[in-house]
Amino acid sequence: MLNGKDRLIVALDVSDGRRALELVDMLAPFTGMFKVGMELFYSGGADMVKEIKKKGGKIFLDLKMHDIPNTVSRAAGALAGLGVDMLNVHAAGGREMMRQAALAAREGAAAAGNKPPLVIAVTVLTSISQEMFNNEMGLQGKIIDRVTAWAEITREAGLDGVVSSPLEIAAIRRACGDDFIIVTPGIRPSGSVRADQKRVMTPGEAVKDGASYIVAGRPITGAEDPAAAARAITEEMDAVLEKGCVR
Numbered sequence: 001m002l003n004g005k006d007r008l009i010v011a012l013d014v015s016d017g018r019r020a021l022e023l024v025d026m027l028a029p030f031t032g033m034f035k036v037g038m039e040l041f042y043s044g045g046a047d048m049v050k051e052i053k054k055k056g057g058k059i060f061l062d063l064k065m066h067d068i069p070n071t072v073s074r075a076a077g078a079l080a081g082l083g084v085d086m087l088n089v090h091a092a093g094g095r096e097m098m099r100q101a102a103l104a105a106r107e108g109a110a111a112a113g114n115k116p117p118l119v120i121a122v123t124v125l126t127s128i129s130q131e132m133f134n135n136e137m138g139l140q141g142k143i144i145d146r147v148t149a150w151a152e153i154t155r156e157a158g159l160d161g162v163v164s165s166p167l168e169i170a171a172i173r174r175a176c177g178d179d180f181i182i183v184t185p186g187i188r189p190s191g192s193v194r195a196d197q198k199r200v201m202t203p204g205e206a207v208k209d210g211a212s213y214i215v216a217g218r219p220i221t222g223a224e225d226p227a228a229a230a231r232a233i234t235e236e237m238d239a240v241l242e243k244g245c246v247r
């Protein structure tokens with residue numbers, strides 16, 4: 001079973017490549033994977049991915065691709081050639097887009113001699129509240145039902161898992177089983193600032209509910225001592241895992 005360190009993905013949401021690499025050095029002892037998102041990838045590009053890999057860091061490339069199947073699958077193939085460990089698309093792009101993206105990612109990785117990345121789909125962003133979902137996005141019903149339905153389509157399309165808020169973990173586990181990967185941002189250690197996140201839980205609660213991985217950014221990178229913040233999060237998860245109360 002993965003321990004707290006393995007399950008922690010730190011979001012490197014900075015535009016300064018030097019700062020990103022400093023954070024990698026500082027946080028590597030407490031972090032299983034580093035998330036390179038739009039800010040760092042659009043400013044540092046593929047070189048940033050290569051630099052983090054040189055330091056031995058695993059990479060979740062979080063570009064949330066959402067376009068027609070041909071465009072997304074070609075992009076997924078190219079990104080898999082970089083040797084990333086995880087990449088993602090939006091489930092709202094549909095079953096066929098997801099299916100082609102997963103295939104292309106596996107082929108792109110094999111062509112470059114890399115291990116196939118985990119390919120996962122973003123469901124409903126953690127910054128969306130139930131009220132926004134219904135009134136701003138014009139979508140009916142409950143977020144939890146939409147997330148669960150998209151998770152099932154994601155699994156049927158041959159992807160490895162989903163990104164959801166921690167509030168939906170238990171429902172996804174019931175629908176998609178224990179082997180399905182659930183990655184949850186919207187992680188806020190007790191007492192920390194929510195900022196733009198609407199559907200949140202603490203690290204311990206998320207792991208207790210069955211999260212495969214949690215993503216934390218500002219609670220770590222914005223802390224006075226990022227290493228201490230990351231260590232506290234891994235310890236909180238380990239305490240839950242050691243009690244064996246993981247669903």
Ligand SMILES: O=c1ccn([C@@H]2O[C@H](COP(=O)(O)O)[C@@H](O)[C@H]2O)c(=O)[nH]1
Pocket residue numbers: 011013037122124125126127163164165185186187197215216217218219
């Ligand atoms: O639904 C989603 C999908 C992705 N994210 C990303 O996770 C991190 C969270 O950062 P915090 O600073 O811990 O809020 C960020 O990179 C997002 O792009 C998400 O928050 N929600």
